[in-house]
Amino acid sequence: MSEMKSEPVILNLGPQHPSTHGVFRLRVTFDGETVVDAEPVMGYLHRGSEKLAEGRSYVQIVTLTDRMDYTASMSNNLAYVSSVEKLAGIDVPERAQYIRVICAELQRIASHLMATGFLLNDLGALATPLMYCFRERERILDMFEMLCGARITLTYMRPGGVLQDAPAEFWPALNTFVNDFPGYLDEIESLISGNEIVLTRTRDVGILTDAQAINASITGPMLRAAGVQWDLRKANPYEIYDRLDFDIPIGALGDTFDRYMVRVLEMRESIKIVEQCIRDIPQGPIRTGTPYFIRPPAGDAYASVESPKGELGFYLVSDGGISPYRCHVRAPSFINITALRDMLVGWKMSDLIIIFGSIDIVLGEVDR
Amino acid sequence: MYGLGLAKGLTITMKNMLMPGRMFTLHQYPDRKIGLLGLAKLEGTNPITYSIKRPLMTLKAMVGLASVEDRMPQHSRFRGEEFSWYEDRCTGCASCAKYCPLGIIRIVTHPSEKAVDEGDKYVLDVFDIDMGRCMFCGLCVEACPYDALHMGSGFEEGKYSRRDLVIDKQRLNDAPKRPSTWFRPQIEGQGFDPQSGDEVDWTKAGRHVKPSREDQQKKWAKR
Numbered sequence: 001m002s003e004m005k006s007e008p009v010i011l012n013l014g015p016q017h018p019s020t021h022g023v024f025r026l027r028v029t030f031d032g033e034t035v036v037d038a039e040p041v042m043g044y045l046h047r048g049s050e051k052l053a054e055g056r057s058y059v060q061i062v063t064l065t066d067r068m069d070y071t072a073s074m075s076n077n078l079a080y081v082s083s084v085e086k087l088a089g090i091d092v093p094e095r096a097q098y099i100r101v102i103c104a105e106l107q108r109i110a111s112h113l114m115a116t117g118f119l120l121n122d123l124g125a126l127a128t129p130l131m132y133c134f135r136e137r138e139r140i141l142d143m144f145e146m147l148c149g150a151r152i153t154l155t156y157m158r159p160g161g162v163l164q165d166a167p168a169e170f171w172p173a174l175n176t177f178v179n180d181f182p183g184y185l186d187e188i189e190s191l192i193s194g195n196e197i198v199l200t201r202t203r204d205v206g207i208l209t210d211a212q213a214i215n216a217s218i219t220g221p222m223l224r225a226a227g228v229q230w231d232l233r234k235a236n237p238y239e240i241y242d243r244l245d246f247d248i249p250i251g252a253l254g255d256t257f258d259r260y261m262v263r264v265l266e267m268r269e270s271i272k273i274v275e276q277c278i279r280d281i282p283q284g285p286i287r288t289g290t291p292y293f294i295r296p297p298a299g300d301a302y303a304s305v306e307s308p309k310g311e312l313g314f315y316l317v318s319d320g321g322i323s324p325y326r327c328h329v330r331a332p333s334f335i336n337i338t339a340l341r342d343m344l345v346g347w348k349m350s351d352l353i354i355i356f357g358s359i360d361i362v363l364g365e366v367d368r
Numbered sequence: 369m370y371g372l373g374l375a376k377g378l379t380i381t382m383k384n385m386l387m388p389g390r391m392f393t394l395h396q397y398p399d400r401k402i403g404l405l406g407l408a409k410l411e412g413t414n415p416i417t418y419s420i421k422r423p424l425m426t427l428k429a430m431v432g433l434a435s436v437e438d439r440m441p442q443h444s445r446f447r448g449e450e451f452s453w454y455e456d457r458c459t460g461c462a463s464c465a466k467y468c469p470l471g472i473i474r475i476v477t478h479p480s481e482k483a484v485d486e487g488d489k490y491v492l493d494v495f496d497i498d499m500g501r502c503m504f505c506g507l508c509v510e511a512c513p514y515d516a517l518h519m520g521s522g523f524e525e526g527k528y529s530r531r532d533l534v535i536d537k538q539r540l541n542d543a544p545k546r547p548s549t550w551f552r553p554q555i556e557g558q559g560f561d562p563q564s565g566d567e568v569d570w571t572k573a574g575r576h577v578k579p580s581r582e583d584q585q586k587k588w589a590k591r
Binding site for chain 2: 146
């Protein structure tokens with residue numbers, strides 16, 4: 001039977017397809033049911049954020065970064081404001097740094113929950129595991145609403161700190177969440193990790209080796225699932241991460257199951273980080289007095305953070321004016337998706353969706 | 369054993385379906401249908417007492433027409449529609465218009481006829497906010513130096529035409545003054561909750577107490 005060859009068929013997955021996580025088009029060449037070639041076609045959600053940034057002041061760009069990776073706005077805000085702070089040489093008060101780290105880690109949990117839920121959704125477990133994940137994500141979004149009045153497009157961080165100190169009701173809610181969440185995570189994990197169907201569908205499927213991952217400059221959970229212990233929080237500590245005690249979970253094989261598992265383990269580490277931050281957070285100001293229209297000296301700066309998807313960096317060039325001369329975004333989703341072809345070729349059609357889902361891309365960030 | 373993981377998963381699903389602490393909460397915005405039992409429970413009585421006390425409502429509940437309001441709790445910093453704007457506080461400096469990333473605020477002013485010591489300020493002819501393009505980032509509120517503009521707390525301002533989404537001065541003045549406490553710690557400090565239905569007076573909305581006429585005169589004299 002293996003000699004039987006059929007004519008290759010080109011199939012378009014998307015741009016409007018429920019399992020592509022957005023408007024993403026994938027041109028797949030099939031031989032029977034096996035993927036021979038895959039070509040991602042991007043740009044359906046291109047809004048020109050980088051160009052728009054050239055006409056806005058440094059604070060106004062924060063609103064643009066919310067809309068890049070809309071499942072992890074806090075991390076985007078953090079990456080952007082650290083870049084501006086590096087460019088203009090602004091110091092950040094310690095309390096603001098702690099609040100930033102708490103927000104970034106909560107956002108990481110929210111984003112990973114969404115990734116896990118949708119991976120299961122792609123597997124065919126419609127809605128039930130997704131709802132378990134979303135129930136927990138909802139509590140994080142509620143806390144963000146307490147902080148800054150929005151749930152998705154947060155615009156919370158500013159160059160020089162955060163906008164407003166956390167309200168009184170935030171800390172009890174955070175404490176309850178930190179205490180409850182490991183239990184809920186156990187539940188989600190025992191629902192998924194031991195499930196035979198999930199194991200058969202994800203084990204050894206869509207392997208991305210460490211050499212391939214490094215070659216394609218993959219970052220984030222995908223790289224760590226391939227067994228490379230690289231995390232910007234440890235490798236190049238920003239904010240207060242050098243004072244915190246946490247581990248970097250890595251996978252063994254780099255298959256779809258490892259990518260899922262690394263995300264679950266990272267959520268546990270994030271909870272550890274948040275616990276330490278609650279314990280250590282000092283009193284004090286939350287923002288240095290920066291003017292509304294910052295004029296950094298001419299020059300350039302690149303700052304990057306470990307966003308839930310990988311290394312998210314902002315490269316800003318200033319000519320001394322109120323808006324950057326050039327703003328470039330190193331978007332992890334965009335770079336992670338370049339490895340898609342390596343992972344897909346040779347796998348069956350039904351594996352395609354799971355492998356694609358395990359990358360965890362957000363199209364707002366891919367196309368910007 | 370094969371199938372053990374599946375059984376375990378089903379137990380978890382069952383637990384989440386039946387255990388009261390684990391059940392998903394269902395919110396049917398803006399109100400949900402309610403039966404006689406639920407109504408009685410809300411009143412704190414049993415159904416029989418309730419049906420004697422309020423027969424009409426009981427009848428409605430029996431045929432499935434009774435409903436109660438059901439909303440998710442909204443936090444006081446919620447950035448919503450219907451800006452709370454105080455004309456008494458606004459000087460027409462147009463900081464908000466300058467700071468808005470989208471440039472949707474339009475302000476036209478002219479100098480007033482009054483003398484400086486009689487409380488001179490610019491008279492606002494136009495104050496338009498195009499809500500159809502607003503993204504509720506709240507930068508205008510952050511920019512306002514006199515705490516005249518606040519985010520609102522409502523979100524139910526759907527209109528049939530884009531033109532109706534432009535809020536003009538009249539509508540801003542008429543809107544209920546329920547400012548969101550976002551970036552307004554002074555209102556938050558007063559313990560104001562926008563969902564309570566109370567309104568905030570313009571004198572209480574600011575960071576600073578407005579100096580009295582005498583104080584002002586003293587200050588001017590000192591200069």
